[in-house]
Every structure is written in C-alpha cells, then in structure tokens.
Amino acid sequence: MKKFFIILILSSTTLFSSMGSFAGPRFDRDDDSRGNKHGRNFERPDNDNRMRERRMREERGVERLKQHRWQAGYVMPQHYRGNGYKIDYKDNNLPKPGRDQQWYKINNDYILVNSNDNSIVRIMAF
Template identity: 60%
Template sequence: MKKILAIIAISLSTLLTAQISSAGPHSDNDRGYDRSDNDRGNRGRNFRDNNDDNIQEKRREREERGVKRLQQHKWQTGYVMPQHYRGNSYKVDYKESDLPKPSRNQQWYKINNDYILVDSDSNNIISIHSM
C-alpha cells in the first residue's frame, strides 16, 4: 500500500512540475506578432473589421423582422401559447386590468394590447380580450 501511495505521489509531482516548467512568460514575438514601433504605442486595439459590421447589421435586421412578425401574430383559442410569452413580464393581474377572474390553473397574459387567458397546465389559449 505504501508503494502505491509513493508511486502516485511521485507521478503527481512529476506531472505538476512538467506543467509549471512548460508554462513560461510569452512576449508578442513568441506568438508570431510582427508589430512596428508605431503599433506598440497604440494600446487600444480595434478587433472589429468590416466583416463584423456586416454580421452585426444582418443580426439587427433579423431581430427587427422577428419583432414585427411577433407584433402581427394573431391569437386564436385552442392554440398553444409560445414559450417566449410565458414569462412573468407578460403576466397581468386580472383585477388591475378589469378582466374576468381566472379559474384555477389559469393565468392572464398581456401581449401586444391583447389579454390572453391561458391554461397553466397545458398552455392552451382559453380566451382572448382585445383592448
């Protein structure tokens, strides 16, 4: 048993020593950077290029299309409430909004000026009140 513990201890110390010795300080030249003297004084780097701007613009346009699509969504009874709308930020109190009292396991949601009554168990839309 002592021999096994000694072997494990020696193996771990050898492994740790090898990792520590291989991790040394690096300079920019070690990484293959070729900086001129003018670049060394400029600490603020610009990592974004023109391609990144195009990607950001496409992402913004896609998000805007998604928001417009969600705003035009027509709710119907019997449909399942999408997961996106089931958060607490869409829930409303029926008393404050002059809505009928929901039954047990039902919740009112306000989405795009529509009040939607949803069954909490199945997430089916029960009723829709437009304001």
C-alpha cells in the same frame, strides 16, 4: 558520486528547458498567410455587418410576433411567457382565471393561458 550529480543536474536542466518550449504561444505571429487573426482578438472586420444583420433579424422576428393572430387552442409563443406580460385580472376588470390559468396582455389583447400546457384558453380584445 560526483559524476552522478553532474549527470543529474544536466539532465534536469535539459528537461526543464525543453518543457519551456511547450508553454509558448500556439502561433508565432498574429496573422497567418490568409490574414486571419489568431490569439485573443476574435473580432473580424465584418463584425459590424454581422451585428447589423442579427439586429435586423431580431427586429423582423419581433414584428412578426406583433402581427401574430391569437386563436383559442393555439400554444402561446415562449417569447411572451415572461412575467413582463402577466397581469392581474382585478386591475383590468377581467373575469377571474380558473385553476392553473393566467392572464397576459399582449399588443392590447388580453389572453387567458393554461399554465400547464401554455395553450390559449380565451382572448379578449379591448
């Protein structure tokens, strides 16, 4: 019986000590041979360049949307469908919109949009 307990204790000790090696970090060093960082720090040295390029792309997109030519029948871009562009027709002396229609003010243009399919119904420039 004493041998059984000794074997049980030794085997459980071996088992638990080997399980600890599985819980270690995936990489022993922070940098591999190519200089790439591993672990929790995901930032790269060129992160500022990427952020600058992304900002420039977004600004170009906004400029393109500002130059957009509105035309009846076109679908209004999703960028302008938010509540920030919706206006009340009474406050701006606009005709009353029909059922399922909403007025939007975009770049000093008043645009009447069908809410069901987001198609432009009417454009009034002031």
